[in-house]
Amino acid sequence: MSPKRVLIVNGSYPVAGLDIFKKNNVETEVFPHMDYEQDFMEILKQNLNGYDGLIWNTKHRLTAEILDLAGPQLKAISAMASGIDNFDLDELKKRGIPLGNTPNVLNNAVADIAVGLLISAARKFKEGVSMIERNEWKFGVQWILGQDIAGSTVGIIGLGGIGQAVVRRLKGFDVSRFLYCGRSDKPEAKLLGVERVPLQELLEESDFVVLVCPLTNETRHLINADTLKMMKKNAVLVNIARGEIIDHVALYEALKNEQIFAAGLDVVSPEPIPADHPLLTLPNCYIIPHLGSATIETRNKMAVNAAKNIILAFEGKSMLYPTY
């Protein structure tokens, strides 16, 4: 029997993941284009056919059209991410094609970024750095004043693995209260000392609001002009989930008018964000380019787990992290 073949979509792939395929006698092809290139999808569509497995490591949506172009021999797909909002799950289910993802191994790396953004936005790193760069270092007792974390209330929207890792980290910062909201009661909340409240209460009472929920029809633009109005004037908003959870037009207005204090964003919409995007002009909006899981160790583990997902499906077994 000829070896199975897997197409790995998006530019490059850690050797740790390629080795798993090699050991299991699976051939791999790394699609050489990056998904921010102009003709990425057009070229990909012409080169998709005939593979038994796909690692879909791109923000572009995997649709019925892609599955048709890939062909009926396609047996397994894995994301190399925790979020799977870019997959047409109904279509995959209809066709019986398993989809895996790579959660858990990235919890610590993403939670580190959340805490980093929270501090950077609360303590005005962007404003400070740009003052230095403009030769405007004018120290005074009232200069570049930020918000304290100690004594604050932190609201976590989505207390999954990453949300819990954020709480564990912030426990060392003398936070006074942790709140969360989400679809279901989390048994871990009690142990962590996090109280479940309705969204409005969380927004009205939190000094820091951290978005850690998946992007779904319910969470798209969850943070909008109305919900931003519910937040405190000193509130810092952190997003490490998906850009589309925030209405960026409304966020721009809220930050510009100092309706809230600051935002720290690892994710935006669109990605990449154009260099002339209005949010980038604001001193109180600190944006980094979706670095959540970007550590060497974490990306290696994600690549290994995505490869394991595919190989297990080829063997007719349940994936390591099945999504449905």
Ligand SMILES: O=C(O)C(=O)CO
């Ligand atoms: O894994 C994901 O879905 C991420 O976006 C990590 O930053």
